[in-house]
Amino acid sequence: MTTDRTAGLLVFEASWTAMASALAALPAHIVVAHADGRLSCDTATATDLLSLVEGALLDSRAWLSDAAPIFHDAIRRAPNLRWVQSASSGFDAPFLRELADRGVAVSRTTVQSLGIAEFVMARLLSLFQREPERHALQAARDWRALPFREIHGTRWLIVGFGTIGRDIAIRAKAFGAEIVGMRRDPSPDPAADRIAHPERLSDELAGADVVVLALPLSDATRHMIDAAALAATKPDAVLINVGRGGLVDHYALIAALDAGRPAHAILDVAPLEPLPADDPLWSHPRVWMTAHASAYGDGLGNRADRFALDNIRRFLVDGTPLNLVGARD
Incomplete structure (x- = not known):
């Protein structure tokens, strides 16, 4: 994939707020999915923003939000989606299985x-x-x-x-x-x-x-x-x-x-x-x-953000993201 802004990356509103400068520096159109269902993009004028989306960032801010179903729906409606960066270390979540069955590649996170x-x-x-x-x-x-x-x-x-x-x-x-x-x-x-x-x-x-x-x-x-x-x-x-x-x-x-x-x-x-x-x-x-909290150290968020940004760059630049899992995993 070339490094100009031709592909789109779908991110959740809270993720954009937290990482706006780093995400804006990526060679992609950043399509922001808002909690109220709206979509926005500062660098593209396409009437169908989801048609630009080839990758999506499904980080903990998106997973844990009350608006997670809205973001999941936006991911489902992206017709050209090829890859998702997940915040999870596992692959048993039904939504991730759904994506894999659709042929979408998923990268898990191991910084936990x-x-x-x-x-x-x-x-x-x-x-x-x-x-x-x-x-x-x-x-x-x-x-x-x-x-x-x-x-x-x-x-x-x-x-x-x-x-x-x-x-x-x-x-x-x-x-x-x-x-x-x-x-x-x-x-x-x-x-x-x-x-x-x-x-x-x-x-x-x-x-x-x-x-x-x-x-x-x-x-x-x-x-x-x-x-x-x-x-x-x-x-x-x-x-x-x-x-x-x-x-x-x-x-x-x-x-x-x-x-x-x-x-x-x-x-x-x-x-x-x-x-x-x-x-x-x-x-x-x-x-x-304990309540599935063994990973929640005070350095987790920064490690997860750094890994996600690096892996997104790999996907956008040469199509080789790390930690790929598939439907049979």
């Missing part, structure tokens, strides 16, 4: 990995170090030492060894943990002590002290952690899910926790989000639940 990796370490350290009990002792003015569990020497099975899984592995390895990365690609990885194929899930679960799920949800991965998989875990194992809620059969998980295997579950995702107030996961004594 840094915050997610820090979240995993913080939650596990808090559990191993018995922080809630320490706070209770302080509140009770009880001068008592609590023994704690060390990360050093533990074995971590990280199921899904992409950007997120590797960033978690790098941090856990710095504490002296042994890392088993699980993925289909058998190539060695410097972030792992060894790589295991998903077919070995049950065998690897039996030796893991910490099991981290950091992979997308698909037909092949739905409920991969079921009753049989949970029965294979060590009694003192910790299950951490920062992937998608559907990776785990939560009815089986509650039953397994009640039976004492695994010892604890740290969940940042749920089978239904928002998780209903009466769901037993909220109150289970062996579950630590």
Whole structure:
């Protein structure tokens, strides 16, 4: 693609407000979709602005807005749309699947990995170090030492060894943990002590002290952690899910926790989000639940904007954006 302003990039009103100068510098007509349904463009006079659109920026401002359905509709109505930059690290959202089925290329975002990796370490350290009990002792003015569990020497099975899984592995390895990365690609990885194929899930679960799920949800991965998989875990194992809620059969998980295997579950995702107030996961004594917020570090927004702008330039200049996913992913 040439670098003159022939193609159009569709962006949400809030995204334009936040990144106007950077977006205006791109070699494209910036078509702004307003929350009230209007379209505007400062550099084009076409009566049908959507006909100019070949790419779209579906960032978190668009995803999380009350006007998201209006922006989605504008994307649907762009007849020449070829590519969308998504703010999501996954590809299970129905709208993204819809675009892929239409033949539109979608790029996901992986800049969430840094915050997610820090979240995993913080939650596990808090559990191993018995922080809630320490706070209770302080509140009770009880001068008592609590023994704690060390990360050093533990074995971590990280199921899904992409950007997120590797960033978690790098941090856990710095504490002296042994890392088993699980993925289909058998190539060695410097972030792992060894790589295991998903077919070995049950065998690897039996030796893991910490099991981290950091992979997308698909037909092949739905409920991969079921009753049989949970029965294979060590009694003192910790299950951490920062992937998608559907990776785990939560009815089986509650039953397994009640039976004492695994010892604890740290969940940042749920089978239904928002998780209903009466769901037993909220109150289970062996579950630590958060609201799909593991990526929300204070640097996420800037990293996401930088990545999106760089990837948009790649799309506009030579048609080679990064992190492309397809309908079969």
